[in-house]
Amino acid sequence: MKIGVLALQGAVVEHIDMIEKAGGEGVIVKRTEQLPDIDGIIIPGGESTTIGKLMRTYGFIDALREFSLQGKPLFGTCAGLIVLAKEISGQEEAHLGLMDIRVARNAFGRQRESFETDLDIKGVDKDVRAVFIRAPLIEQVGSEVDVLATYQDQIVAARQGHLLAASFHPELTDDERLHAYFLDMVRESR
Numbered sequence: 229m230k231i232g233v234l235a236l237q238g239a240v241v242e243h244i245d246m247i248e249k250a251g252g253e254g255v256i257v258k259r260t261e262q263l264p265d266i267d268g269i270i271i272p273g274g275e276s277t278t279i280g281k282l283m284r285t286y287g288f289i290d291a292l293r294e295f296s297l298q299g300k301p302l303f304g305t306c307a308g309l310i311v312l313a314k315e316i317s318g319q320e321e322a323h324l325g326l327m328d329i330r331v332a333r334n335a336f337g338r339q340r341e342s343f344e345t346d347l348d349i350k351g352v353d354k355d356v357r358a359v360f361i362r363a364p365l366i367e368q369v370g371s372e373v374d375v376l377a378t379y380q381d382q383i384v385a386a387r388q389g390h391l392l393a394a395s396f397h398p399e400l401t402d403d404e405r406l407h408a409y410f411l412d413m414v415r416e417s418r
């Protein structure tokens with residue numbers, strides 16, 4: 229099973245390591261031509277405006293919408309979650325606009341720029357390690373969206389069919405359980 233990591237900007241190698249640890253084959257994706265060969269893709273954390281701009285420049289907006297239409301799973305972490313969202317609070321334009329969620333960027337405030345915690349994630353496990361860095365949160369979800377995890381009553385992980393999103397960085401821990409869950413989604417989709 230080949231899992232791509234979109235490598236335009238952000239935390240890429242750590243995701244590749246986690247994919248391999250969870251039993252998949254990690255592929256660094258820099259060109260849209262690689263997508264037909266890939267079974268699922270992770271959009272990593274970084275800076276969503278930059279990632280979105282580069283996606284437009286390199287044709288990834290249309291290519292990943294097509295990828296999604298084929299039913300291939302996408303997993304957005306942190307900035308990647310923002311990229312997947314249909315709506316970004318206070319911003320006119322979305323990026324991929326695939327997932328029926330409204331997100332708020334940098335939602336945890338300055339005093340909590342980054343922190344680590346353990347989360348209970350539905351369908352995954354209890355006490356899954358999560359690193360939050362200038363993290364977004366999910367303010368609103370559509371009826372097709374399943375909330376997987378909350379932190380202090382705020383939604384920080386969700387799934388809509390073949391789309392998975394997390395506010396945090398699961399790749400910056402040594403806990404590969406959320407990646408294993410995504411690999412299961414990819415397996416089911418084939």
Ligand code: GLN
Nearest residue numbers: 273274275276306307362
């Ligand atoms: N704050 C970033 C953004 O809004 C996301 C941060 C991250 O991916 N760690 O794009």
